[in-house]
Amino acid sequence: MAKRITIDPITRLEGHGKIEIFLNDNGNVEKAFFQVPELRGFEKFSEGRMAEEMARITPKICGVCPTAHHMASGKALDDLFHVTPPSPAKKIRELINSAFLAEDHTLHFFFLGGPDFIVGPQAPAGERNILGVIQKVGLDAGKKVIDIRKRLRNIITKQGGRVIHPVCNLPGGVSKGVTKEDREEYIQTGKDAVEFARFALKAFEDIVLKNKEYVDIIVGDIYKHKTYYMGLVDEDNKVNFYDGDIRVVDPEGKEFARFKPREYLNHIEEHVEPWSYMKFPYLKDIGWKGFIDGKGSGVYRVAPLARLNVSDGMATPLAQVEYEKMYNILGGKPAHNTLAYHWARLVELLYAAERLLELAQDEEILDPDVRNIPTAVPDEGIGVVEAPRGTLYHHYKTDDNGVITGVNLIVATVNNAASICMSIEKAAKGLIKEGKVSEGLLNMVEMAFRAYDPCLACATHSLPGHMPLEINIRDHEANIIETVRRL
Amino acid sequence: MNEPTIVSFLCNWCSYEGADKAGGARLNYPANIRIVRVMCSGRVDPELVIQALKEGASGVLILGCHPGDCHYKKGNYKALRRAYLLKKTLKQLGIEEERVRLDWVAAGEGERFAEIANEMAETMKNLGPLELS
Amino acid sequence: MAKPKVAFYWNASCGGCEEAVIDLNEDILKVVEAVDIVFWPVALDFKKKDVEAMGDGEIAVSFINGAIRTEEQEEMVKLLRKKSGLIVAFGSCSHLGGIPGLANFWDRETIFTRVYKTVPSTANPNGIVPQQKTNVPEGELTLPEFYDTVKTLDQTIDVDYYLPGCAPPPDLIMNAVTAILEGKLPEKGAVLAPEKSLCDTCPRGEKKPEKLSIKEIKRPYEIIPDPEKCFLEEGIICLGPVTRSGCGERCINANMPCRGCFGPTKEVIDQGAKGLSAIASILGVEDEEKMTEEDTKKLIDQIVDPAGLFYMYSLPSSLLKRKRMA
Numbered sequence: 030m031a032k033r034i035t036i037d038p039i040t041r042l043e044g045h046g047k048i049e050i051f052l053n054d055n056g057n058v059e060k061a062f063f064q065v066p067e068l069r070g071f072e073k074f075s076e077g078r079m080a081e082e083m084a085r086i087t088p089k090i091c092g093v094c095p096t097a098h099h100m101a102s103g104k105a106l107d108d109l110f111h112v113t114p115p116s117p118a119k120k121i122r123e124l125i126n127s128a129f130l131a132e133d134h135t136l137h138f139f140f141l142g143g144p145d146f147i148v149g150p151q152a153p154a155g156e157r158n159i160l161g162v163i164q165k166v167g168l169d170a171g172k173k174v175i176d177i178r179k180r181l182r183n184i185i186t187k188q189g190g191r192v193i194h195p196v197c198n199l200p201g202g203v204s205k206g207v208t209k210e211d212r213e214e215y216i217q218t219g220k221d222a223v224e225f226a227r228f229a230l231k232a233f234e235d236i237v238l239k240n241k242e243y244v245d246i247i248v249g250d251i252y253k254h255k256t257y258y259m260g261l262v263d264e265d266n267k268v269n270f271y272d273g274d275i276r277v278v279d280p281e282g283k284e285f286a287r288f289k290p291r292e293y294l295n296h297i298e299e300h301v302e303p304w305s306y307m308k309f310p311y312l313k314d315i316g317w318k319g320f321i322d323g324k325g326s327g328v329y330r331v332a333p334l335a336r337l338n339v340s341d342g343m344a345t346p347l348a349q350v351e352y353e354k355m356y357n358i359l360g361g362k363p364a365h366n367t368l369a370y371h372w373a374r375l376v377e378l379l380y381a382a383e384r385l386l387e388l389a390q391d392e393e394i395l396d397p398d399v400r401n402i403p404t405a406v407p408d409e410g411i412g413v414v415e416a417p418r419g420t421l422y423h424h425y426k427t428d429d430n431g432v433i434t435g436v437n438l439i440v441a442t443v444n445n446a447a448s449i450c451m452s453i454e455k456a457a458k459g460l461i462k463e464g465k466v467s468e469g470l471l472n473m474v475e476m477a478f479r480a481y482d483p484c485l486a487c488a489t490h491s492l493p494g495h496m497p498l499e500i501n502i503r504d505h506e507a508n509i510i511e512t513v514r515r516l
Numbered sequence: 517m518n519e520p521t522i523v524s525f526l527c528n529w530c531s532y533e534g535a536d537k538a539g540g541a542r543l544n545y546p547a548n549i550r551i552v553r554v555m556c557s558g559r560v561d562p563e564l565v566i567q568a569l570k571e572g573a574s575g576v577l578i579l580g581c582h583p584g585d586c587h588y589k590k591g592n593y594k595a596l597r598r599a600y601l602l603k604k605t606l607k608q609l610g611i612e613e614e615r616v617r618l619d620w621v622a623a624g625e626g627e628r629f630a631e632i633a634n635e636m637a638e639t640m641k642n643l644g645p646l647e648l649s
Numbered sequence: 650m651a652k653p654k655v656a657f658y659w660n661a662s663c664g665g666c667e668e669a670v671i672d673l674n675e676d677i678l679k680v681v682e683a684v685d686i687v688f689w690p691v692a693l694d695f696k697k698k699d700v701e702a703m704g705d706g707e708i709a710v711s712f713i714n715g716a717i718r719t720e721e722q723e724e725m726v727k728l729l730r731k732k733s734g735l736i737v738a739f740g741s742c743s744h745l746g747g748i749p750g751l752a753n754f755w756d757r758e759t760i761f762t763r764v765y766k767t768v769p770s771t772a773n774p775n776g777i778v779p780q781q782k783t784n785v786p787e788g789e790l791t792l793p794e795f796y797d798t799v800k801t802l803d804q805t806i807d808v809d810y811y812l813p814g815c816a817p818p819p820d821l822i823m824n825a826v827t828a829i830l831e832g833k834l835p836e837k838g839a840v841l842a843p844e845k846s847l848c849d850t851c852p853r854g855e856k857k858p859e860k861l862s863i864k865e866i867k868r869p870y871e872i873i874p875d876p877e878k879c880f881l882e883e884g885i886i887c888l889g890p891v892t893r894s895g896c897g898e899r900c901i902n903a904n905m906p907c908r909g910c911f912g913p914t915k916e917v918i919d920q921g922a923k924g925l926s927a928i929a930s931i932l933g934v935e936d937e938e939k940m941t942e943e944d945t946k947k948l949i950d951q952i953v954d955p956a957g958l959f960y961m962y963s964l965p966s967s968l969l970k971r972k973r974m975a
């Protein structure tokens with residue numbers, strides 16, 4: 030008899046993402062659905078707005094990653110108005126973006142995703158949180174986390190006006206330069222951020238890598254998907270968050286495509302399902318083959334591990350060392366282990382910190398020439414950046430007056446929509462046998478999900494990773510016959 | 517059938533006088549024009565106009581002194597700018613521009629008042645009621 | 650004495666209002682010490698049924714962010730209203746409708762058509778759009794109803810206080826929490842922010858000339874504004890005159906004009922109408938007698954999206970609430 034399991038993160042009524050798992054007659058998993066129950070429609074209501082306001086409107090897609098939207102929007106506007114920002118402006122934007130990536134990755138690792146490892150995947154759920162982390166790494170370290178986040182966010186506030194929804198990007202540059210005083214502060218923050226990132230990697234090594242049990246989980250089959258990967262790279266195929274070409278590698282790590290933001294429509298398409306408000310992007314050349322992995326499926330993944338998989342290394346020295354180390358231990362590139370997203374995130378944290386420091390130390394950042402005034406007639410623009418949670422596409426069209434006539438957005442997390450469904454299904458298949466739900470299921474499914482740091486705020490509003498879960502196992506008449514709950 | 521209601525804001529010094537003339541001269545103008553006397557067309561706040569539409573008016577007529585004749589010197593220039601910007605805004609919100617009309621009527625222009633009022637009533641009839649939710 | 654119970658809840662929001670609470674940094678510990686947080690889906694594992702089990706009015710105060718867009722949001726806030734002594738609308742979306750409220754220029758169908766059918770990256774030959782009920786071979790899947798119109802919190806339930814801003818700044822959040830704890834609240838319905846307009850507190854306001862006149866409207870990308878001068882003086886539209894102060898002049902500090910996220914000052918019902926009125930008043934004032942009607946119109950036509958600009962944050966809370974669909 031078919032059964033249904035509903036994993037309702039934050040309960041059905043609150044509607045911020047829902048997982049439905051169906052069992053077949055033998056009580057094994059037939060299919061899993063990850064549903065996103067909300068939509069806001071930015072693609073439509075941005076029509077009619079003044080193009081330059083897009084950089085102020087689109088950050089409201091997500092209060093967790095507003096800076097990424099602000100950057101993608103700024104770049105789309107440059108393209109739309111055919112104007113190139115002066116070099117100092119570009120550096121200021123990248124400085125802000127690096128500060129943002131570093132603070133966001135810190136938030137995720139210490140507050141949200143990391144506790145699974147630092148405190149331990151089998152630890153009581155009540156301890157798997159920031160307080161548990163502080164217990165494990167020490168109070169001083171806990172204070173460090175809060176302090177560095179605060180200072181990194183302060184850079185965004187100073188330059189962007191507000192940290193939640195910055196406002197500084199305009200077509201052709203930024204609204205504000207960097208003062209001497211502030212620069213001194215940014216340099217110090219950059220230095221401390223590098224130290225902090227090294228500390229985080231060290232903690233990961235001591236606590237996770239030296240523990241065989243954890244390593245086995247990371248490399249285990251339950252958390253493995255052989256997919257394509259996508260991310261921005263610079264001219265040397267190094268990871269870049271702000272600029273470059275989009276590179277796609279196949280499950281064997283071979284370059285599958287390398288394209289400019291303007292060509293994205295030749296490479297990406299989105300599939301619609303009637304049961305979710307979220308769409309499912311895939312590689313156009315391969316087509317939508319359903320929720321399956323492998324070379325024959327168009328499903329690809331984005332975000333930290335994907336970025337490292339598509340690149341030939343990191344552009345900063347310390348991060349490069351960590352990059353090599355990671356692949357040595359994981360047995361080469363590409364790594365398909367979903368849980369290695371956490372590790373990749375820390376390598377990126379170090380890169381972001383190093384890049385931040387480089388930029389802050391660059392004399393040019395003080396140059397007051399931060400805007401070029403556009404002179405061409407606006408028409409169409411595409412901006413792509415790497416948000417913490419993946420490649421982010423903004424595409425605008427306007428009339429001659431610069432009034433928006435069409436908008437398309439492919440938001441970071443959405444790129445991972447299909448693989449999130451697949452990861453959930455795979456974890457469920459590994460843990461539900463003959464109608465028996467293993468006690469570990471909740472944790473394990475949650476970990477699969479959390480590794481992506483899915484910013485459902487972009488599509489719903491759940492803060493990434495912190496998902497109290499409840500599984501109801503129902504018979505075909507929807508009577509609950511068992512409830513498993515993680516408090 | 518119910519005639520559509522038109523709220524009209526008339527400035528005290530010229531247009532109200534004009535309307536009075538029209539009344540006195542027994543000129544024909546529609547009964548469904550509700551007259552609100554204001555000191556100057558420059559006092560008609562866009563908020564008031566929207567409120568009138570919101571509360572059931574099909575259209576709003578704002579009448580002031582001819583340019584140069586405003587008793588407060590420049591109130592009617594301000595009224596012109598506000599009305600024009602308001603109409604543009606309302607159009608974006610699905611409300612036909614014709615539903616708000618600004619015009620000039622001097623104290624002696626009773627006929628002109630009746631003519632404008634009749635035109636407005638005709639336009640409103642063609643447009644039908646606003647039916648805001 | 651038992652600590653007062655507090656709930657946080659979110660509707661159609663971006664998560665930024667939640668981040669604002671996290672951004673209290675050390676202060677959050679003070680809050681946690683003084684109150685008992687009984688419901689906060691983003692951070693704590695309490696469920697709807699825990700709320701249902703509470704007595705009416707048992708929660709001292711619920712802070713609710715986000716606009717109302719779906720049926721389940723409406724149900725949830727109604728439940729919270731019943732269980733709470735005080736309801737505080739938290740942030741622009743809840744207070745005014747916010748940026749997601751711009752969706753009121755459209756309705757469900759036009760939004761679905763764009764998002765799922767006509768955007769250039771979507772391949773959807775069968776014209777599938779999300780359904781409230783879908784039958785898959787394994788069973789039925791459901792989604793909550795998506796409304797045509799975005800509503801503010803006070804259009805859905807009775808609201809006691811408002812904390813404005815997108816997102817509200819930490820100092821105002823702390824002030825509000827302190828006022829609630831000490832029972833020093835203003836009259837019901839008050840916005841928990843200063844009464845003045847942003848221009849009154851803006852550092853550029855002092856240097857503003859006695860009589861402002863805009864000869865030509867400039868869009869923010871068209872000029873590099875002098876960071877000392879009032880934006881209006883430079884021809885850039887700034888909503889400071891019709892926006893409540895208290896944000897710390899955040900956008901102004903980044904050399905960008907205000908877009909009104911704090912909502913209107915006390916006397917104003919319709920922020921957009923007031924805004925367009927204020928701007929229209931100062932357009933070309935200097936030469937108003939010399940300008941023909943055509944000149945005037947041409948100047949005003951430089952404002953290409955007045956409805957979107959003046960109602961950027963407040964369309965759902967405006968008198969008209971939404972666009973009238975043909």
Ligand code: SF4
Nearest residue numbers: 662665740741742815
């Ligand atoms: S008010 Fe602003 S920060 Fe708060 S939920 Fe709305 S968009 Fe996000």
Ligand code: SF4
Nearest residue numbers: 848851879880887889
């Ligand atoms: S209009 Fe804007 S810039 Fe000018 S004083 Fe007011 S808030 Fe400041």
Ligand code: SF4
Nearest residue numbers: 896900907908909910
């Ligand atoms: S300046 Fe205006 S838009 Fe910016 S934060 Fe303040 S009130 Fe909001």
Ligand code: FES
Nearest residue numbers: 527556580581586
């Ligand atoms: S007094 Fe008649 S328009 Fe000003």
